[in-house]
Amino acid sequence: MSTLFTEASLSAPSGRLTLRNRTFLAPMCMYSVDARDGVPTPWHLVHLGARAAGGFGMVIAEATAVVPEGRISPEDLGLWNDEQVEAFKPITAFIKSQGAAAGVQLAHAGGKASTYGWIPRWHSQGLSGSVPVDDGGWVTVAPSVTTVHGLAESHELTVEEIRESVQAWAAAARRADEAGFDFIQLHAAHGYLIHQFLSPLTNTRTDEYGGSYEGRTRYVREVAEAVRAAWPAEKPLGIRFSGSDWVEGGWTVEETARLAVELRAAGVSVFDVSSAGIGAYHGPTGPGYQIALADHVKRALVADAAERGAAYDSFVTTVGMITTAQQAEQVLVNGQADGVSVARAALKEPNWPALAERSLGGSVEDSPFAQQYWRAHW
Known part of the structure; x- marks a missing residue:
């Protein structure tokens, strides 16, 4: 049995979530809510359901906004009302019926909201950047006014608005539980609102939410604490x-790494490590180019557990140009991460885990492939 296809256990304050393997479908925006109301559609059921049938251990729904103005594009999903909850229920039920866990990435795009997504029909019309208000866009919000994104100017959040925002994350977490999700991933990456607070490049505030490391991390710590309090204690965050x-x-x-250790103490136990998203990209490229970042974070969490005399009980995943089974397996064998998140390779091949398991020498009895498809796979 390969390491990639051993069971994984995600810890929570009063429970654990067992995954059939260590492959995660990374959240990827579909820009497919044509009604622009945040309500999931049959497309989302088929897209996410196909990856569950294809063998992923965890299927994470795309960036799902906690408030309407938190959507990356007008066609994104949301969890700010009951209609959205009801529409998610058959999706989570189907994912779980296929043996996968159902996760959702809660998100707020901040100053990078109200944009045209990566859809050819928009690009063919020359549409990119910020969506004008008269075309269904809105005035975005951010920790500070900045031009680093090259988008329309944002409104700078007041302290009162920040505190209201924290409560919106908690309310969305309660709806995620009602919708049947097993797992929440907070989106603190890629230049969106939480990341905008974290980075000195986008946070120039001089109050308690800016300046020092403690100030810039205050928002995410408050969000994590509020979500953890609203999210069932038996479910991992x-x-x-x-x-x-x-x-x-x-x-x-x-x-x-420092923040991961602090959030671990606040009940966050699963860490997915990507990179960049603010301004032009200046980092490395190539297969597995972000693995070293995940390795750094995992080492910090392992060291913290050892210092406390506790067993290592976090779970770190890496993401970014991980395309082959052998590549993913090597990351886990080397101890650089505990699982892998597969994104664009899974757009091309929804059965990526089942095919990976076969290429690593797995047996038909252990295959995560939906049994209806075994004739083709074997």
Whole structure:
């Protein structure tokens, strides 16, 4: 049995979630809510359900906004009302019926909201950047007014608005539980609102939510605490970081590791490590280019557990140009991460885990492939 296809156990304050394997479908926006109301559609059922049938251990729904103005594009999902909850229920039920766990990435895009997504029909019309208000867009919010994103100017959040925002995350977590999700991943990466608070490149505040490391991390710590309090204690809570801005004077992997340890103490146990998202990209490229960031964060969590005399009980996943089974297996064998998040490779091949398990020498009895498809696979 390969390491990649051993069971995984995600810890929570009063329970654990067991996954059939260590493959995660990374959340990827579909830009497919044509009604622009945040309500999931049959497309989302088929897209996520196909990956569950294809063998993923955890299937994470795309960035799902906690408030309407938190959507990356007008066609994104949301969890700010009951209609959205009801529409998610058959999706989570089907994911779980296929043996996968159902996760959702709760998100707020902040100053990078109200944009045209990566859809050819928009690009063919020359549409990119911020969506105008008269085309269904809105005025975005951010910790500070900045032009680093090259988008429409944002409204700078007041302290009162920040505190209201924290409660919106908690309310969305309660709806996620009602909708049947097993797992929440907080989106703190890719230049969206939480990351905008973390990075000195986008946070120039001088109050308690800016300046020092403690000030810049206050928002995410408050969000994590509020969500953890609203989310059932038996269900694990995770977070996705941009491990580094890859820009001098920006957010660093050392700060990411420090924050991961602090959030672990607050009940966050699963850490997915990506990178960048603020301004132009200046980092490395190539297969597995973000693995070293995940390794750094995992080492910090392992060291913290050892210092406390406790067993290592976190779970770190890596993401970014992980395309082959052998590559993913090697990451786990080397101890650089505990699981792998597969994104674009899973867009091309929804059965990525089942095919990976076969290429690593797995047997038909152990295959995570939906049994209806075994004739083709074997």
